[in-house]
Amino acid sequence: MHSLTARRGFAAVTLSALLCACGNDSTAPSGSGPNTSAVCPGINLGPAPSRLTLPPGAPATMAILGNGLDTVRYQAEVAARGTIAYTTSWGVRRVQGNKVSIWDVSGNVPVLIDSLILNGATTTGDIAVSDDGRLLVVATERAPGSIFVYDLTNPRKPALLSVYSTGNTNPGVHTAEVGRVNGKLYAFLSIDPVGTIPARLVTVDLSAPASPAEVFTKVIGNPYVHDTFVRNGLLFLALWNDGVQIWDIGGCGTGASPESPKVLGTVKTLGGDVHNIWWYNDPNGSKRFAFVGQEGFGVVGSQSSGDIHVIDLSDLSAPKEVAFYSVPGAGTHNFSVDETNGVLYAAYYNGGVRAIDVRGDLGTCDASQRALDASSNLSRCDLRLMGRELATGISNLAKPVYVWGVQYLNGSVYASDMLNGIWKLGAVK
Amino acid sequence: MRIWILVTVAALAAARDSAPAQSVSVMAQAIPVVTRADPTATRAALSEGYVSQPAVMAHGEWNWLRAVATLNLEGLTLARGELSTGANGEGFVDRRHPHTYAHELLAGAQASVVGVVGSMFAGRGFAPFGSDDPMVRPFEKYPVNHHLSQVLERVVAIGALRRGPAIVEVGTFNGDEPVSPSSAPHFSRFGDSWAARGTVLPVSGLELSASAASVKSPEVAAGSGVDQRKASVVARFERVGMSDWRYAMAEWARTDERAAGRLTTRLGSWLGEAAACRAGVIAAARLERTDRPEEEAQTDPFRTPRPPIDLSNLGVSRWTTLTLSLSSPALLWRFLSGRPFVEVARIAAAPGDPPGLFDANRRYGARRMWMLSAGVRLRSGAMHARMGRYGVAAPDGGMTMPMPMPMPMGTDSVAGESHMMQMHQPTSSANPCIL
Numbered sequence: 012m013h014s015l016t017a018r019r020g021f022a023a024v025t026l027s028a029l030l031c032a033c034g035n036d037s038t039a040p041s042g043s044g045p046n047t048s049a050v051c052p053g054i055n056l057g058p059a060p061s062r063l064t065l066p067p068g069a070p071a072t073m074a075i076l077g078n079g080l081d082t083v084r085y086q087a088e089v090a091a092r093g094t095i096a097y098t099t100s101w102g103v104r105r106v107q108g109n110k111v112s113i114w115d116v117s118g119n120v121p122v123l124i125d126s127l128i129l130n131g132a133t134t135t136g137d138i139a140v141s142d143d144g145r146l147l148v149v150a151t152e153r154a155p156g157s158i159f160v161y162d163l164t165n166p167r168k169p170a171l172l173s174v175y176s177t178g179n180t181n182p183g184v185h186t187a188e189v190g191r192v193n194g195k196l197y198a199f200l201s202i203d204p205v206g207t208i209p210a211r212l213v214t215v216d217l218s219a220p221a222s223p224a225e226v227f228t229k230v231i232g233n234p235y236v237h238d239t240f241v242r243n244g245l246l247f248l249a250l251w252n253d254g255v256q257i258w259d260i261g262g263c264g265t266g267a268s269p270e271s272p273k274v275l276g277t278v279k280t281l282g283g284d285v286h287n288i289w290w291y292n293d294p295n296g297s298k299r300f301a302f303v304g305q306e307g308f309g310v311v312g313s314q315s316s317g318d319i320h321v322i323d324l325s326d327l328s329a330p331k332e333v334a335f336y337s338v339p340g341a342g343t344h345n346f347s348v349d350e351t352n353g354v355l356y357a358a359y360y361n362g363g364v365r366a367i368d369v370r371g372d373l374g375t376c377d378a379s380q381r382a383l384d385a386s387s388n389l390s391r392c393d394l395r396l397m398g399r400e401l402a403t404g405i406s407n408l409a410k411p412v413y414v415w416g417v418q419y420l421n422g423s424v425y426a427s428d429m430l431n432g433i434w435k436l437g438a439v440k
Numbered sequence: 441m442r443i444w445i446l447v448t449v450a451a452l453a454a455a456r457d458s459a460p461a462q463s464v465s466v467m468a469q470a471i472p473v474v475t476r477a478d479p480t481a482t483r484a485a486l487s488e489g490y491v492s493q494p495a496v497m498a499h500g501e502w503n504w505l506r507a508v509a510t511l512n513l514e515g516l517t518l519a520r521g522e523l524s525t526g527a528n529g530e531g532f533v534d535r536r537h538p539h540t541y542a543h544e545l546l547a548g549a550q551a552s553v554v555g556v557v558g559s560m561f562a563g564r565g566f567a568p569f570g571s572d573d574p575m576v577r578p579f580e581k582y583p584v585n586h587h588l589s590q591v592l593e594r595v596v597a598i599g600a601l602r603r604g605p606a607i608v609e610v611g612t613f614n615g616d617e618p619v620s621p622s623s624a625p626h627f628s629r630f631g632d633s634w635a636a637r638g639t640v641l642p643v644s645g646l647e648l649s650a651s652a653a654s655v656k657s658p659e660v661a662a663g664s665g666v667d668q669r670k671a672s673v674v675a676r677f678e679r680v681g682m683s684d685w686r687y688a689m690a691e692w693a694r695t696d697e698r699a700a701g702r703l704t705t706r707l708g709s710w711l712g713e714a715a716a717c718r719a720g721v722i723a724a725a726r727l728e729r730t731d732r733p734e735e736e737a738q739t740d741p742f743r744t745p746r747p748p749i750d751l752s753n754l755g756v757s758r759w760t761t762l763t764l765s766l767s768s769p770a771l772l773w774r775f776l777s778g779r780p781f782v783e784v785a786r787i788a789a790a791p792g793d794p795p796g797l798f799d800a801n802r803r804y805g806a807r808r809m810w811m812l813s814a815g816v817r818l819r820s821g822a823m824h825a826r827m828g829r830y831g832v833a834a835p836d837g838g839m840t841m842p843m844p845m846p847m848p849m850g851t852d853s854v855a856g857e858s859h860m861m862q863m864h865q866p867t868s869s870a871n872p873c874i875l
Contacts, residue, residue: 085797102736102737102754103737103741104797104802105802107739131739133737133738133739134736152749153738153739153745182745183749185749203745203749204662204747205745205746205747206619206620206623206661206746207619207623207661209662233662233663233664234660234662234663234664234665234747235749235750237750251664252664282700283664283700284700284751286750306750306751306752307699307700307751308666308697308699308700308702308704308705308751308752309750309751309752309753310705310752310753310754310755310756310794310796311752311753311754311755311796311797312754312755312796312797313755313794313795313796314794314796315752316699
């Protein structure tokens with residue numbers, strides 16, 4: 012379920028400290044100079060982030076700007092760029108989830124302007140826009156599994172370029188993350204298991220989008236690989252009970268590539284069920300933390316479970332979990348980060364949307380802000396106790412919500428709600 | 441009703457009267473059946489016909505050694521599953537899944553010491569949990585609770601002890617359920633699950649049992665799926681007269697699905713069924729109310745992903761089904777019997793707890809549905825009477841047969857003079873309920 016890469020490049024990924032809006036919040040780095048490692052000399056993790064002391068306070072409520080209602084299909088993921096948002100669809104409601112809805116989000120209320128029907132798909136779960144805005148990639152489930160690649164010359168009228176489906180995409184492409192590595196565009200496909208056939212990763216070269224080509228595949232995931240996150244030549248894989256694995260696919264400068272990746276490190280987060288990841292690059296240049304979504308048990312439409320886990324990447328060969336965020340009665344799904352302002356937006360299914368302050372050092376906190384997991388003897392900072400819960404969105408409506416995905420874009424947050432379509436919310440100030 | 445056919449294979453060199461106890465029984469059955477479901481998962485009426493439950497069963501004894509085998513050929517005749525609104529499991533919904541070819545294949549030993557008889561069986565078969573497999577019960581259609589009340593087609597090791605009217609069974613097995621008729625179990629997972637059942641036989645014909653099981657990740661063969669904690673209480677009665685037969689069974693079953701040790705979904709079932717036979721006519725009725733986990737639908741509305749894509753479900757539905765069955769006296773032809781039957785089921789589907797996204801009207805176009813089936817039970821030979829119990833755990837020895845058994849009495853089913861057939865318990869060939 013889940014696309015995050017689509018928002019990269021336009022989701023306020025402003026890496027320059029000159030644009031940092033948090034200069035008065037003591038988030039300036041405590042050190043300077045390159046911070047690389049022997050295992051990955053090409054990645055500078057930047058300065059250690061400073062510790063913040065945040066005043067306690069009740070979370071605000073994100074303003075609802077508008078809703079584009081869809082009760083014909085269950086909504087799935089969302090990807091937005093410019094004034095257009097695309098939402099996918101899941102399972103079978105009144106009809107099958109074989110559609111991508113195209114919304115004009117220039118106003119407060121998203122307006123459905125067109126749609127794409129993807130023949131043969133039961134679910135069009137994941138969707139991503141390439142960093143240059145030229146391509147739209149949609150993952151389809153179930154068998155045979157595929158990605159549909161569209162040209163976005165006219166983003167209101169995507170034009171189909173190719174349908175990529177092979178034996179290795181069977182029985183379904185759960186997610187298709189799109190990212191550029193050393194100038195070349197790739198899609199990283201997370202393939203569902205079926206029967207006794209295990210899950211796998213398939214890497215596809217999209218440099219000729221009319222004829223995608225597999226360049227790498229590997230059986231991986233226990234039992235699932237549900238999502239990936241690609242950035243700066245590193246690939247983060249969500250391997251469910253095998254945790255998070257970090258691959259060098261060209262970022263470390265040691266000869267690895269998407270065609271020949273190299274494992275850097277692995278961390279098993281508490282509880283497993285690793286579903287999605289976001290590697291946070293803060294405006295000060297620090298790249299120490301990644302956020303991991305845990306998808307626990309849920310009843311679609313009404314219940315969910317699973318926390319956000321924060322892992323410290325200071326040693327890429329041995330990442331470790333240092334913090335978490337939990338919502339009683341709800342579980343997280345996909346993320347989008349306003350990196351300029353240091354706000355993580357998380358879809359929280361029946362819990363709506365949560366906005367969390369992720370500036371500064373997330374792994375250092377007072378004893379009163381820590382929680383010890385007795386079973387693992389792991390002590391972690393609790394982001395809620397650290398006062399980092401900034402706001403909630405569509406969590407107290409008269410009707411139920413079940414938010415699959417979110418995307419921050421230009422001061423707004425778009426939330427795809429399986430039950431109610433797409434919401435446009437005001438971002439946290 | 442209680443017929444026990446022992447075909448003594450005296451061709452084993454030794455003189456018959458000096459050879460250790462030995463017996464072999466073989467049975468074959470098939471049920472050509474036509475079913476009309478109105479409506480079903482297609483949101484319309486659907487009629488289908490096929491051969492259901494084609495199986496060959498064999499049971500052998502030699503001294504203290506035992507062997508049980510059931511070859512189930514539904515993979516050839518029911519690859520798409522049998523239309524059965526409300527059914528679910530193993531990637532099928534509103535169709536009963538085909539069973540594995542190697543349905544049962546066990547070897548065991550049985551012995552007695554100071555008033556206690558014990559048995560040990562190992563191989564592929566049923567875990568010691570719940571009630572008898574529906575294949576040996578009076579209805580052609582399986583109840584909705586099949587996956588709540590039986591744990592089958594696992595690699596099991598089962599020990600059982602019996603003293604007087606008390607029976608205790610303990611077994612361990614692999615938690616993963618089959619993913620296709622030809623799929624092999626994950627032998628590496630043997631021992632990750634267990635079941636135990638206690639049974640008392642207070643009076644003749646009455647049997648009370650309680651059982652519990654812990655099943656590790658049944659739906660994700662590789663592991664890491666939701667686990668199950670199961671419980672079952674069963675009361676069973678059967679009495680066979682000289683010309684009639686009566687049977688009744690009531691069961692309560694519950695399956696708790698757990699993720700990371702925490703309860704996620706509770707599925708319950710109540711079921712009562714009864715049957716009576718007089719003058720060869722069998723009338724039977726079954727009423728059950730069973731919870732069903734709802735899963736992501738596929739392009740084929742009768743299939744669900746296996747393994748599921750994640751730990752979630754779409755909620756719980758509650759199925760209340762009344763099934764009535766009527767079978768005529770059997771028709772005999774040489775070693776083959778055919779017993780025509782009709783079954784009608786009235787089905788009500790409602791949201792369970794939690795309801796999730798389930799909406800019967802949306803899914804089926806109706807909340808109340810019908811299912812009508814007609815067919816013929818074709819059989820030759822002796823069926824395993826108590827499918828799901830082995831060795832001393834079978835109160836009557838495991839080779840009797842609760843359902844009318846077609847082997848004509850006094851006929852040697854195995855050619856050759858060295859074969860001898862014996863009939864045990866009511867040896868009434870005049871009982872038209874027995875055949």
